[in-house]
Amino acid sequence: MCGIQAKIDKKVLVAALPIVMGYLPLGLACGVLAGSVGLSAFDIFLMSVLVFAGSGQFIALAMMGSGAAAMSSIILTTFIVNLRHLLYSSTLVRYIGSGSRGYQMAFAQEIVDETFAVNENRFSDKRETWTMPQALGLAWTAHGAWIFSTVLGQIVGSMIKFDINLVGYALTAMFIGLWSFHFKNHRLIIVGVFAGFLALWLSTFLDYKLHIVVATVAAATVGMLWESRAEERGNGPE
Numbered sequence: 249m250c251g252i253q254a255k256i257d258k259k260v261l262v263a264a265l266p267i268v269m270g271y272l273p274l275g276l277a278c279g280v281l282a283g284s285v286g287l288s289a290f291d292i293f294l295m296s297v298l299v300f301a302g303s304g305q306f307i308a309l310a311m312m313g314s315g316a317a318a319m320s321s322i323i324l325t326t327f328i329v330n331l332r333h334l335l336y337s338s339t340l341v342r343y344i345g346s347g348s349r350g351y352q353m354a355f356a357q358e359i360v361d362e363t364f365a366v367n368e369n370r371f372s373d374k375r376e377t378w379t380m381p382q383a384l385g386l387a388w389t390a391h392g393a394w395i396f397s398t399v400l401g402q403i404v405g406s407m408i409k410f411d412i413n414l415v416g417y418a419l420t421a422m423f424i425g426l427w428s429f430h431f432k433n434h435r436l437i438i439v440g441v442f443a444g445f446l447a448l449w450l451s452t453f454l455d456y457k458l459h460i461v462v463a464t465v466a467a468a469t470v471g472m473l474w475e476s477r478a479e480e481r482g483n484g485p486e
Contacts, residue, residue, distance in 0.1 A: 255381035267362045268393040279401020285313040296395045336364040343371040358387030443467030
């Protein structure tokens with residue numbers, strides 16, 4: 249595939265809908281927080297365009313609000329928080345590895361939890377065709393929704409009282425919806441539940457969102473070993 253090609257069709261829009269709906273309250277909250285620490289609508293626009301990492305932006309804004317003057321500390325913290333994106337990239341490269349260098353660079357910029365979950369599910373589903381242009385189109389649709397929501401949040405934040413604590417509920421609901429795409433057999437459901445409880449337990453003593461990385465690697469390893477053992481016995485997916 250030559251150049252950077254993206255396709256936004258009906259299938260892409262349907263796949264992106266849960267992400268867009270989840271991003272609206274989250275982006276509004278992020279924009280409100282940005283305004284509270286002194287960022288303008290143009291500032292949060294640039295931040296959302298260049299960073300596109302919800303948790304990273306929330307943490308960076310919180311650090312700015314708490315008086316963290318050293319830019320290096322903010323950069324290091326957001327880097328650690330988003331280390332899990334390396335895992336996402338290593339998983340998706342088998343699907344987009346044949347793309348041009350420009351395409352891979354554009355796609356890498358758009359890898360976040362939500363776009364990874366949807367694209368990996370679509371690519372791995374042998375019942376349908378999911379192309380690289382559609383994968384990038386979905387990522388750009390999600391990114392556009394995030395930019396719009398954060399800028400809107402900054403603009404209306406001074407006029408509407410918004411409870412930031414509601415963000416956690418919206419984020420949880422969105423990820424449950426994305427996880428439901430993987431309800432294909434009992435193994436995937438059990439591994440998902442295991443990952444969730446493991447992440448909660450690890451969060452009691454691991455900082456900087458490392459509990460997410462560790463829980464993801466551990467659950468993926470358990471799932472792989474379980475699936476391999478089932479295939480050896482001739483059971484296959486159930």
